[in-house]
Amino acid sequence: MVMNCYPPCPQPDLTLGMPPHSDYGFLTLLLQDEVKGLQIQHKENWVTVEPIPGSFVVNVGDHLEIFSNGRYKSVLHRVLVNSMNYRISVASLHSLPFKSTVQPCPKLISETNPRRYMDTDFATFLDYIKSRDSTKKSFLQSRKLTS
Template sequence: MFLLPSMLVLLIICFWYLIWGYSLVTNHGVPERMMKAIIEACREFLELPEEEKRGISGKHVLDPIRSGTSFNESVDEILCWRDYVKIFQHPEFHSPNKPPSFREIALEYSKRVRLVAREIIRGISESLGLEKDYIYETLNPENGLQLIAANLYPPCPQPELAMGLPPHSDHGLLTLLIQNQIGGLQVQHKGKWVNIDPIPNSFLANIGDHIEILSNGKYKSVLHRAVVNNRDVRISIAVPHGPALDAIVSPDSKLVENVGNPPAYGAMKYK
């Protein structure tokens, strides 16, 4: 499914993550029908009646299924206009029982996306001057946390007063994101917010906070946000991939020694 990264591919990876903190990935081997199917399955779940979603949703950050809404006009100065669901997929698979097709679609999709993430992380490892499997051997993402984080942004009557998601960076190593064909994703670049228009059958691959730490800041975990509109429903599905929960992440000694810079980050446990 994948060729080993050539020098040209490694240079492209290095350029995109040095300059932008993300890349657009095509020719990834995940069928477009599967990407459309997971978007539709998540939409069906998020459009279930609230009482049905509450019945299967936990509240703690490590509960395997959590759903809710960010809209609370009594406490929010800027309204976060979205409904969301977060579902753990790996190392232990979880799924809501509605819609009936969700389990099969999510199981296959998460497996395929995990393969894509593995190849990108290997490319990142080589682009940093490390062995291809070094990050996998050091941080053990094969046993790390993978989840589906789906967001539905309804049309907002006053989008200038609301935000889909406020500026944030992503936890973990790498996030692969897809969306329907409605724009709304923005990435911060040189102090300005840049629109990232949807490209069919592609992934947006974001560097996570823990790659930034491992690389001692060479690759940055980019700030991004979601804006809303007053016309169309936007759906995005992010699949973050983390190291093993007990992994200790710090600037890698090989990179610190090679670059000659002192560590810019302290060691931290992922969980």
């Protein structure tokens, strides 16, 4: 679990609370307070996720996109800060143990739906994070076999 606290920022247009990213694992369950800030990318536009009290936001992560061979898409998201209010969220990250390998499910691969991703594991992710240039492709894009 990850707890996030974004303090008020007098000039919110000059910073992000969390830059654009997708989550590494299978699913993320996010409990957020009533302060807006979470945005997802939809058709090249950033869309604010309206907080609904007592509900969870469920984000598909990179592992589920790989396992589903692209059927379910990982969610690119970011967090904006607020000029007046603190924003608090709690993320529950769900994935496999670190030594597990994630690969496309063989039942979802066929002649008409070829394998789209390389196998991956946490060590590969850590190597990517250590060596990556932030202006280049994402970890998920680095695992794609086809475009």
